Amino acid sequence: MANDGKWDQAKGKAREAAGKLVNDKKQESKGKAEQRSGKVKEKANDTRDSAEGTVEGIKESFTDNDKKDKRKR
Known part of the structure; x- marks a missing residue:
């Protein structure tokens, strides 16, 4: 739980x-x-939240790149 600390x-x-x-x-x-x-x-907890945010950002960047690649075809 985030408020445990x-x-x-x-x-x-x-x-x-x-x-x-x-x-x-x-x-x-x-x-x-x-x-x-x-x-x-x-x-x-702060570090975990930050890491999760970074992972989500990376996932979104790959998803955005895939969409751009499909539009170019």
């Missing part, structure tokens, strides 16, 4: 804040790790 970041911020509130270093660390994981997921 953002969701993980939000959960991580909440966990980190809760850890700070009760002075629980372990929870703070888990929250920070969850935020980093969310950022990685978000970047991976």
Whole structure:
């Protein structure tokens, strides 16, 4: 899901804040790790979306070239 990264970041911020509130270093660390994981997921999703867009663009260019070739005949 595309929003997994953002969701993980939000959960991580909440966990980190809760850890700070009760002075629980372990929870703070888990929250920070969850935020980093969310950022990685978000970047991976962005990269996947970009790659899919590139592939679609290439497919369209070949389709457009085929149409132009057929018109020339």
